[in-house]
Amino acid sequence: MRQTPAQRHLHAKLALIAVAAAPAGGEPQGSAYELGLVQLAEHRRRLKDIQSIERKIEAKRQFLPEYDAWIDSTLQAGTGGQDVIFTTVLVWHIDAGNYARALQMAPYAIEHDLQMPDQYDRSLGTVLIDEFGAAALGGKMTVEEARQMLPQVMACTEQLDAPDQARAKLHKAYGFALIGKKGSADVDYEALPLPAVAAGLNNLQRALSLFEQVGVKKEIERLDRRLKNAAPPAP
Structure with missing residues (x-):
């Protein structure tokens, strides 16, 4: 009521x-x-x-x-x-x-340091990292929301213990948001601004370092190629 x-x-x-x-x-x-x-x-x-x-x-x-x-x-x-x-x-x-x-x-x-209720088997930090990453990757929030909110989740959970796989998913989600990648849709990597390329690459590399099967290797290769192609030729 x-x-x-x-x-x-x-x-x-x-x-x-x-x-x-x-x-x-x-x-x-x-x-x-x-x-x-x-x-x-x-x-x-x-x-x-x-x-x-x-x-x-x-x-x-x-x-x-x-x-x-x-x-x-x-x-x-x-x-x-x-x-x-x-x-x-x-x-x-x-x-x-x-x-x-x-x-x-x-x-x-x-x-x-509030503790989760008994019916939950994950810590608060793990819940935040896991659920926000999954929401962004699953299209439950817009790219703009992900760009704004995921760094806040990273900041407030940075010192908390959580499974590497969960944190890898969060970095993957943020990396994808930075380059505007939604689901399985492709991205025009050549049209991406270089700051977005560098920041996205940094987060995807962090995701890969945390969990090798996180599923970002193709994107890392294409972002790395974009940066190399944009670099001025050596004198």
């Missing part, structure tokens, strides 16, 4: 009190958090009853606005309490394609 404006206002006030009072590293306390956990359990139950992945994602899009007051309050006044609502909703925003909102939340979760 959607909240009325008065209910949202009250929820926001209670959420702000709860997250501000939470001990660092401890779990938030108070009625707002307890009600949020009840709501989260109900939403999880409803998701479990849905078999279609597409319908699950649509359901998450419908649920997510109900957590905005809690998320905003946590970002404003949170002390880093271990918050299962925050981390679950972060993943749901990625699933729903709300990448900008997820990136708004991710630095807070990383700064306070």
Whole structure:
């Protein structure tokens, strides 16, 4: 059931009190958090009853606005309490394609070393690296979005432990975005600006160094050839 404006206002006030009072590293306390956990359990139950992945994602899009007051309050006044609502909703925003909102939340979760809920078998850093890379490569975000967002993911996860294959996929996705490559469509390498060629090549080489089967060798060869052909002849 959607909240009325008065209910949202009250929820926001209670959420702000709860997250501000939470001990660092401890779990938030108070009625707002307890009600949020009840709501989260109900939403999880409803998701479990849905078999279609597409319908699950649509359901998450419908649920997510109900957590905005809690998320905003946590970002404003949170002390880093271990918050299962925050981390679950972060993943749901990625699933729903709300990448900008997820990136708004991710630095807070990383700064306070928030742990993923028990039902997830990947760390927060791995989830961010894996899911953003897959979204870009799978065409779920535009080239412009990938160019803007993937460096943010790289920056905030740089010091986190994650499988090399996942990080390789992220560099591949960013490299492809830099040269404007979408899916299996070809690229006019000769028309690419040299700065994009150099930056794309750097990221694809990094991807290859992390995971040899990442699938970028052909692109590396063509970008390298483009740079060599553009170099001035030796005197």
